[in-house]
Amino acid sequence: MLSALIKSMRPRQWSKNVFVLAAVVFDKKLLNPEAVSKSLAGMILFCLISSSVYLINDILDAEADRNHPQKRNRPIASGKLPIPVAAAAAIGIIVITIPLSFLLSTLFGWIAFVYFLVNLAYSTRLKHIPLIDVLIIAAGFVLRVAAGVSLIEVERFSPWLYVVTTLLALYIGFGKRRAELTLLQNDANNHRRVLDGYNLTLLDQLITIVSGTTIVAYSLYTFSAPNLPDNHSMMLTIPFVIYGIFRYLYLIQVEQAGGAPEDIVLTDRPLQATILLWGLSVLFVFYLN
Structure with missing residues (x-):
């Protein structure tokens, strides 16, 4: 037990x-x-x-x-x-x-x-x-x-990080709803009532909106936050964020994954490598640059 x-x-x-x-x-x-x-x-x-x-x-x-x-x-x-x-x-x-x-x-x-x-x-x-x-x-x-x-x-904690967090969470949340809708197909609303209020077209549009704005918001953070190096080296972390967002989009739309985002993070090697490289680059910019 x-x-x-x-x-x-x-x-x-x-x-x-x-x-x-x-x-x-x-x-x-x-x-x-x-x-x-x-x-x-x-x-x-x-x-x-x-x-x-x-x-x-x-x-x-x-x-x-x-x-x-x-x-x-x-x-x-x-x-x-x-x-x-x-x-x-x-x-x-x-x-x-x-x-x-x-x-x-x-x-x-x-x-x-x-x-x-x-x-x-x-x-x-x-x-x-x-x-x-x-x-x-x-x-x-x-x-x-x-x-x-x-x-x-x-x-000097930047408020931009609240914006990025919100958008990233929305992106993952809508991706999860899309994966659930795809998995359960026509019987979706009998398993999770809220899925009756969604369809793939709406979810794909919402995912497109929040994924794009996440990249823009993070990019704005990398050169406008007050506690970043004057040489704008934090912008070097943007490619990892872009790839991570694209990779998750690939997984939910091509591989039909995403129903459990935490499982994707713990099992998908390319996504893990991206998160690791992003984390190391952030530490380098903040503490070694």
């Missing part, structure tokens, strides 16, 4: 919470032990809070997941994890993590609490409303970045 509980907490999706570390990296605080330790603690707390939301979501969606070709294998939907146990675990995690969040930082605690409430609203109602569902997902990523900012003494 413990393995089923851990699986339901979805540790594979904890990679999303790396956005909590954005502030400590982009505000050039990686060499500050206190800032790094507080940011890592904040990321761990967000991982646990998000796991409680996943448990609640799976409890609410248990019946629908049983009719899904892939989600029916989830521990709660398959019966491997009893609903009372999952509910107790979700409540226990929140009872522990929210007070710890306030101990870490009052502002961080409020952001974590809002993050939990927003995701709770998403799981119970908002995920069934077209467009709003993906906007809420994007809001979750922005809250992660804001949580990281609240933990350190920010000096």
Whole structure:
């Protein structure tokens, strides 16, 4: 039962919470032990809070997941994890993590609490409303970045990074909806009600809009942010962002992937190489240039 509980907490999706570390990296605080330790603690707390939301979501969606070709294998939907146990675990995690969040930082605690409430609203109602569902997902990523900012003494963290985060999250969210719509085809709305409000034409248009604006917004950040080198060397990271966006677009439209973005990040070698090279180039520009 413990393995089923851990699986339901979805540790594979904890990679999303790396956005909590954005502030400590982009505000050039990686060499500050206190800032790094507080940011890592904040990321761990967000991982646990998000796991409680996943448990609640799976409890609410248990019946629908049983009719899904892939989600029916989830521990709660398959019966491997009893609903009372999952509910107790979700409540226990929140009872522990929210007070710890306030101990870490009052502002961080409020952001974590809002993050939990927003995701709770998403799981119970908002995920069934077209467009709003993906906007809420994007809001979750922005809250992660804001949580990281609240933990350190920010000096010159660029607001452009909030814009890029929002657009990137929208891009991934619409890509996920496209993959789900393609996978389930004509029976999509019987599995996820919100898919009845989408079609491939609309999703492809939305993906085109947000992918293009993501590249533009990131490019503007690389030569307009106040804490970047005067030689504009940060612009050298733009090609990695462009390829990463193009690669994800290729995967969702040609390879019919994208239903689980975290799985793509953990399995697609070209995308992993791009993220690694982008990360190394950012560190070089900020700390070695």
